[in-house]
Amino acid sequence: MEHIDLSREAESERLMAVRRYSVLDTPPDGAFDRIARLASRLLETPIAIISIVDEDRIWFKSRAGLEGVDEIPREPGLCASAILQEDPWILHDASVEPVALANPLVAGEFGLRFYAGIPLRTHDGHGLGTLCVIDKEPRSFTANHTAILEDLAAVVMDELELRRDAIETHEALRREMREKELLAEEIEHRVMNSLQLVSSIARRKAKLHDGQTAAELRDIAARIGAIAQANRHIQQSLPGLSEDGDLGLFLEVLSRELLPLCPQGGLIDVECPPIPLARERLVSIGHLITELVLNAVKSGAARIDLRGEMVGEKLRLCLDDDGPGLPEGFDPRESKGLGMAILHAMAEKVDAEVTWDRSPQGGARFIAEFPRDLKREQRQATRS
Numbered sequence: 001m002e003h004i005d006l007s008r009e010a011e012s013e014r015l016m017a018v019r020r021y022s023v024l025d026t027p028p029d030g031a032f033d034r035i036a037r038l039a040s041r042l043l044e045t046p047i048a049i050i051s052i053v054d055e056d057r058i059w060f061k062s063r064a065g066l067e068g069v070d071e072i073p074r075e076p077g078l079c080a081s082a083i084l085q086e087d088p089w090i091l092h093d094a095s096v097e098p099v100a101l102a103n104p105l106v107a108g109e110f111g112l113r114f115y116a117g118i119p120l121r122t123h124d125g126h127g128l129g130t131l132c133v134i135d136k137e138p139r140s141f142t143a144n145h146t147a148i149l150e151d152l153a154a155v156v157m158d159e160l161e162l163r164r165d166a167i168e169t170h171e172a173l174r175r176e177m178r179e180k181e182l183l184a185e186e187i188e189h190r191v192m193n194s195l196q197l198v199s200s201i202a203r204r205k206a207k208l209h210d211g212q213t214a215a216e217l218r219d220i221a222a223r224i225g226a227i228a229q230a231n232r233h234i235q236q237s238l239p240g241l242s243e244d245g246d247l248g249l250f251l252e253v254l255s256r257e258l259l260p261l262c263p264q265g266g267l268i269d270v271e272c273p274p275i276p277l278a279r280e281r282l283v284s285i286g287h288l289i290t291e292l293v294l295n296a297v298k299s300g301a302a303r304i305d306l307r308g309e310m311v312g313e314k315l316r317l318c319l320d321d322d323g324p325g326l327p328e329g330f331d332p333r334e335s336k337g338l339g340m341a342i343l344h345a346m347a348e349k350v351d352a353e354v355t356w357d358r359s360p361q362g363g364a365r366f367i368a369e370f371p372r373d374l375k376r377e378q379r380q381a382t383r384s
Contacts, residue, residue, distance in 0.1 A: 014083075015055055017126035021164050024052055024059055031159055032062035035131070039152050040064040043145055045114070045133035050156055051079045052120075052129040061129070078103060082117035083127030088146050091115040093138035113138045116146070118153035120160070131156050219298065222261070245282050247308055247315075248272040254286055255306065258293045263302050268293065272308030275315070284350040285317070291343050292366055296321040301363055317368045320359035330356065 018024065032050050040048035047065040051058050058079045059071040074080045078100065082089040094100040094113050105112040117132035131153040199221045206217035248270075255268040262268065277285075289306065296304050301321035308317050343366075347354045352370035359365040 014126045014128075017122050017124070018052060018054065018128055021122075021128060021160050022167055023061060023128075023160060023163070024054060026061070029062065032156065033064070035152055035156055035159075036062040036064040039131060039133055039149065042148055042152075043116075043133050045135045047134040049079075049132050049134065050120075050129070051132065053080050053083050053127070058129070066134075072105075078105070078112075078115050079117060079130045079132060082130045082132065083119045085119060088150065089115070089117045089119075089130075090141050090146070092140060095138070111136050114141075116141050116149060118149050120153060120157055122157075123161075128160070222294070245277060245279060247275040247277050247282065247285070249274070250277075250282050250286070251289070251306060251308060254289060258290060261293065261297050262304070263297070266297075266302040266304075268304045268306065270306045270308075272306070275308065275310060277315075281350075284346070288343070288346045288350065288352065288368060289317070289319070291346055292319045292368075295340070295343065296323060296364065299323040299364065303361065305359075305361075311369070314369045314371055319366045320361060321363040321365075322359070322361035323363040325358055325362055326356060326364045 036048045036050055040046065045065075048063070049060055049066065050062040051060055053059075053074060056074050057071045058074055060066075060069065063069070078089075078091075081099065091097050091100055092114060094103070094106045094115055100106045100112075100115070103112070112134055114135035114137065115132060117130040119130055120128045122128060131149065133149065202217050202221035206214045206221065209217065251270045251272050255270045259266070259268050293304060296319065299321070301323035303322045305320040306317070307320075308315070310316070343354070346352075347368065350370055352368045355367045355369075357365045357367075
């Protein structure tokens, strides 16, 4: 009978293979339990065991006909010997087999007499454990019996391979998600640095000009700087690409970030119930609100009221200010101003419908409505 390498290096590699399958100390499993019961029934033995041989123990993944025993010491153990065989290991009468006489299951009260074990061998040749059948009486074991046990052992290995593939796929997806998160964080960092650089260049250029050109350059610098500041808050307050957040809380914090842009004594008042939204949606809303606030402040508003609510399956954001209001016949889509051009581009990006009117304070009112992925976001909220 051919034996497997017994070297320390080979055993170390075998134990690494055992860990790779992540099966040790896992809960009972119906698929493996059925295989053990089937082996016992087909081969007419009182006991069948699916075992995994660890460093110093033999752990039973499934067992039929043996209650109250989860593991036994590895030495001396029949399964530990079985995995060292290239072929099925069969003891027709263990009481006369020198290799088994010292085993406590043979020599002790249990009185084991028959053992047939098939090594559970990986595709690269490592023995994880065995599928074995046991009897307290000596018995014959034909080639047909051996073939049945080998087929059942192959089913056990197929199941272990499927689970290992599932684990590795899950880990690969987690690594991929983390890599995407890190890449996105790096992109966001570079975007913020670029925005700050452009804002700084615009401020320096404004000092070289006067009149309308200087005013427009200062306006560009202020807008880009504010967007960079708001973007920094968005990224810091919503770590992780897959995380969701609360729109109401987000708008409260964002309003505090934008308040320094208002004239001294100005106010940004927020009223919005808790609404769970996906992170990417919050990022888009943050940029849109930042631009609306900038436009209101530039027009001379000191007080801004921001309201958020769900209307059917749409999210509705309303921004009122106390500025001079919009000119008669105003249409932001026809405006040549930088602020309205940015607002229109952002609205298109998030598939938002923007309408405008006069606010109760006599200033301007902008309303943005856009679809909300209710199914996805409610599912995410339920998880949290």
